[in-house]
Amino acid sequence: MSVHTDSLWGGALEKIKTWARVNSPWAIHYNSGSCNGCDIEIVATLTPRYDVERFGIKLQGSPRHADVLICTGPVTLQSRDRLKRIYEQMPDPKFVVAVGSCATSGGVFQGCYSVVGHIDEVIPVNAYIPGCPPRPEAIIDGVVKLLASLQAPAKAKK
C-alpha cells in the first residue's frame, strides 16, 4: 500500500516529512584516520557556546539511530571497510558530511602510503567543510546548508 505522493494530499505529506527530517537531523561521528583536530571541534559544537541542539542535532551512538554521518580524516586503509560498513548500516534517507581538509582532499597526508585520500572515494558525500580544522561555526554552517539543500528540491518540484 504505497501512498502516491503527487496528489495535493500527498504533497502536504511530503512537506511534513521533509519538515521533520530537516528539523531533527540526528548525527553520528566517525574518525577514519584524522589527527583528531576536527573531532574535538565537532564535539565543541555540542558544548554550551555553540550548542547544536538548537537545530535539533543530537549526537547518537548507533548508526541505526542516525541520519547524518559526520566523518573526518583521510580514510586510512584499515578504516576503509569500517567506514563503508557504518555507512551501509545507516537507515535511509542518510547524508554524509566530510569535515576538514583531510576528509575533502587528503590534506597534509596526501601521498602517504597507508592513506586512501578523500572520503568520497569510499562513500558518497553530500557536504564538504574545508579547514584544518574548521571552526565549530563552520561545521554548524555546513550542516545547516546541507539541511537547507534538503528543502530546496521540495520547493523546486512545485
Added chain:
Amino acid sequence: MRALFNLLFFPGGLFLIVLALAYEWVDRKLLARFQNRIGPRWFQTVADIVKLLVKEEITPATAHPILFGVLPVVAMAGALTAALYVPLLGFRPAFSFKGDLIVTLYLLSLLTMSIGMAGWNSTSRFTMMGATRALTQLFSYEAPFMLALLGPAIVAQSWQISEIVAANQGPWLLLTQPFGFVVALIGLMGKLEMPPFDAPKAKTEIVAGALTEYSGRGLGLFHLGKEMELVVGLTLIAALYMGGIANPLEFFGKTLLLLVILSTLHAILTRLRIDQTVGLWWRYGAVAVLLQWLALIAWKGIVA
C-alpha cells in the same frame, strides 16, 4: 460512545501523546538550561517522533522479524492503557475499579519487560548486555517502588486510586510518609532509566543498550512509550503523595514540580554502575520502605 472518546482522545491516545511530548521537551529544555545550553526548540520532540515514524526500519538479519516488529507496539500499548486509570489533568480517571492501582503499576513495568525482550532478540552484544542490565534494574527497583506506592493505600484501606485520593485529603502524605515519597520518586527515575540510573542504555559503554538495533518506527514507539510512562508516573505520585489533584492547574503545578526535581537530579549526578544501583536499591530503597511499612502497620494497629 464516551468510552471510545476516552480511548481515542481524552485520557488515552492523542492527548497523552501530546502531553508526553510536551513533558519530554520540558525535561530536555531543563537539562540543557542546567548545563547552560540553549536547548531544543518547542517543536523539537514532535519533529523527532515524526522523523522516526517516516524513517526506514531495518530488521537485523539475526533477529526474529515478527517479534522485532511487535515488541515496540506492545510497549506503547502498555503505556497507553496505564493512562486510563490515572487521574490525568485532575479529572476523574476514565475508568476506576477495585485494585486499579496494582494494574497500573504492572502495566507500567510492561514497557521495561518488552525492552528486555527486544534486547534479547538480536545477537548484537550491546543489546544483550543492555537487556540483562534493564531486567536486573527492573527487578531491583520494582518491589520497593510498588511498596512505596502502596503506603498511601494502606492508610486509606483500599486499592482504588480514586478512593485513596479521596481518603487522603488531609495533610499531604508527603509529610507523614517521607521515606515512601522519596523511594517512589527515585523509583520512577529507575523505571524511566533517567541518569543516574541509565546503566541499561549507557551511551559510552553499550551504545544504546537494548535499542541499539532499532531504527525508525520501532525506536520512535519505544521512545514515545517511555515518555508516556513519565507522565503517568508523575501523575500517580502527585495524586497519591501530594494530596490528590483537583483541577488541571493543580495537575500541571504538581507534576511539573516533580519533573523539575527529576531533571535537577538528572543534571547533577554521575551515572551509577549497575551493581551500584542494585546495591543502592537493596540497602537503602528496600530497607527504607520496609521501615515505613512497619511504622504504618504499628500506627494502624494502635489507631484502628
Added chain:
Amino acid sequence: MSTDLVLQKVETLLAGFAKGTAKPEPNRLDLNIDASDLIAAITALRGARWGYLAALTGVDLGKEANQIEALYHLCEGDAIATLRVRVPRAGGAVPSVYALHPNSMFFERELMEMFGVTVTGLADTSHLFLPDGWPDGMYPLLKDTDVKAAAARTMGSEPPEMGRQGDRFIVPIGPQHPALKEPGHFEFAVDGELVTGATVRLGYVHRGIERACEQQNYTQNLYLTERVCGICSHSHANAYVNGVEQLAKVLAPPRAQAIRQLVACLERIHSHFLWLGVAAYEAGFETLLMYSWRDREVVMDVLEQMTGNRVNYSASVLGGVKYDVTAAHAAAIRRAMDTIEERATHYLHVVTTDTSFLARAQGIGVTSTEEADALGLLGPTLRAAGVTRDVRVDAPYGSYQQFPVTASVDSAGDLAARFKVRMLETLESVRVIRAILDGLPEGDLTVKFPRKIPAGETISRFEAPRGELFYYIKSNGTDKPERVKIRTPSICNWIYVLTKAVGSQMADVPPLLAGIDPCFSCNDRMIVVNRHGGDRRIWTREDLRRHASTQTRR
C-alpha cells in the same frame, strides 16, 4: 648526581659488552653492542635500576652498508644511553627484551613490521599498525620498498572474515563508538559484568608519517609533524623543532623560547580541560563535559587571538617563533588566566569531593608505584602513581631553566588521582604563564636558519600533556631528514589499560580508557592479537604481578 656521573655509571656497568663508546652530545652516550650481548647489557642496567626504556629506533643504513641499526634508548634524568645493535639487512635477528621492559613489546613489533628485523621470543607477530591486508615481506620504512605497490595490493585484498570466538561473550568497542573520539578496536571478554579478557587492535589512524617525513624537506615536515595529533600539535612541532635546531647547532632567541613555552602551557591547559570533560562524560557525568568545555573556550580564544587558529596553531618555526606577544595579548592572557585559575580550583574541588563522581572514580584501576614504574608508564598517569618523572623538570629544554616548573604528583594511583594531578598541572601552568608574561625577555623572534642541515643525529624529549614525547632525528647533510622517529606517550600507557581492565567491571572500562588520555592518532601503536585465529592472551594480571615482583625484589 650530575649527568656525567650518571653516564659514567653506565660505562662501568657495560664495560664488558660495549665494543665502542662515543659521546656525541654532553648528555648522550652511545655504546655499540652485539645482538648476543643485548639481553645481558639491559639486565645489568635494569639490575642497577638505571632508567627506563624510552624508545627503540630502527635505522636503515642503506643498500651499500647492507645493515639495519636498532637503537635502544634508555633515559635516567636528563642522561640518555643508546645501545646500538647492528644486524644484517636481510634476515637480521634481535632478542626480545620484553621480559625486562614490558613496554618494549610495542617497539619491537614496530621494528619487525617496518624494517623486517625478526625479534626472537616475541609473543605475537601479526601486524601492529599496518592494515590487515598488507602484503608480507614489504617493509615500509626500508628505503627501497615500493610502498605504492604495497598499498595498491592492500586495497585489492578483501577483508579476512571473522573467526569464531569460542563461546566467550565478547563486547566489541570498535572503531565507531561513543566512548572513542578516535578509532581503535577493543574486545572485552565479559562474564556477566566482570571483564575477563582484554585485547586491542589499533592501526586505524596509521598514515605512515615517518616515511612521509623522509620525502619532504625540514620546513615541510614541520607542518606534517604538527598534525600527528590535533590536541598536542604544538608539542609535536616543538619537539621536532628542538631536535632540528640541535642538529643545526642554531639556538632560537630567548624571546622565541619563552613564547614557545607560553604556547605550550596554554596548550596544556586546553588539553587538560578537554580531557576533564571527556573523561567525566565516559563515566556518565555529562554536565561536567559541558562546563569544562565551556571554560576551555576562554583558552581557545586567547590562543586564537595570538596565533590565528584554535587548534594546530603552528606557532614555532625552525629557528624561532612566527607570532609575537604584544601588550594586548599579554593583557588578554592575564584576564583569561584569572578565570582559568578560579575554574580549575572549582573543578579540583568537584573532582575530589563530589560523592557521585567519586563513586565512579575512586579506587578504580589502582596502580602501585613499583607497578607503574615496572610497566614504563608516562605522564600524568605515572605521576598519579607517585613517580615524579617529568621531562620539564628532569631535562629542562628551551626556556624551562628561566621559568622552572614543579611536577604535580599524587600517590593514590587511581582514576580520581589522575583527575587531581591534571587539575594541579593546570594550576601550575597558570602560575608559569604569569611568570613568563612578567619576565618575557626582549629581542627578535627568529634567527637565520640554514636550508641544509649538517649530517648527524639527535634526540629531543618534550613533555606533552599526555607524557614524554621522544623524537629521534637523523640528518644526512641534505635538506631532507634521513630518519625521523616519533615515539608518543600513549603507546607506553596502553598496557596499563589492558591489565587494569581485566578483573574490573565493564562499566569502569570506558573511564579507564579515558583515564590515560589516550591519543590514538598520536602513535597508533599497540599490541595486536591475531583475532582471526582465536585470541591469544598476551599479558595477564599474574604475569604482570610476577614480573613486577621479580624486578623489585632484586
Added chain:
Amino acid sequence: MEVLLYPPIAFVVYLVLVGVLSGVGRALAVPAHSHADATKSSAYASGEVGETYQAAPGYRQFFVVALFFAVLHLGMLLAASSGLTLVTGAYLIGLILALVALILG
C-alpha cells in the same frame, strides 16, 4: 460501551491502534531495503563484523536480584490482598527478616 475500558480489552484496542499507526508509518516511510543488501541488516558491532550466533552473558548476579524481587513481591501481594490481621503481620515480619538476611548475605 463501558466494557471497552476494562484493562485487558483496552490493551487489545490499543494494540490494534498502535499497529495501525505503525502501518501508516511503514506506508509513508522509505520502502524497506531489499534483503540483498546483507551489510545493511548485519548486526551492528561498532564498525567491525558483527557476531552471528547468540551467546548469553553471565547470569550469576541476575539470579540473586531476581530472588530478592520475588521475596519482596510476595510480601507486597500478600499484604495487599488480605488486609492486616495478626497472622499476616507476623508473616510480614518474618519476610522482612529474610530480606535483611538476603541483603547482608
